[in-house]
Amino acid sequence: MQVKELQSVFSFEKVVIHALAPNLYQVSVMMDGEEVFLLDGKGKFLTSHNKQDLQELFKDKQVGAMVLRHQSAYDEMVGQPTRESTNCLEVPIGTL
Template sequence: MNYHRVAHLNRQDVRIDEITIHSFEMGVYLVEALFDSRKGFIVDDKDRPQQFHSVEEVKQALTECMVRQAFLVHQSAYDEMCGGPEKVDNTLRLAVHFSNKGE
């Protein structure tokens, strides 16, 4: 399984192809990065997915590198009601702008 660390990504010479910020309940955000043809989650020093508490915190963690495109993704569980219609894909995917140096 691929993974990345903020310290390895947040450098001026790094060009990240795509960032996906996964939004979960209780204000937890996990970040998946496509860099150097490897897609993987950003992990902490103990190799656990690093938790962020806002999109702004993700942006602040990656201020030095170049991010080509980024998306915030959220899936709602509120369509899982008893007797309701079959579950449909209700994924919300929004573009997020990163202020990149050298733009």
């Protein structure tokens, strides 16, 4: 979904701010049970070094939940076997 399309959508089930690295974030939204990443004007994943900038995109929207998601590479780094389930942490955060 292009970021400019946000203007025409007023309600989201869930907004996910993905923590990729220290101070690097991407954003996806859940709509009709499907997770969709936001893209910039050039068709690339929308990223920011400030998670509040991404939260600000939804300040006038109805959001069921907003979370910060981090997927850890720790198991892989210490030689643990591949998990059958995800190694993901989601923390609820508020909207601005």
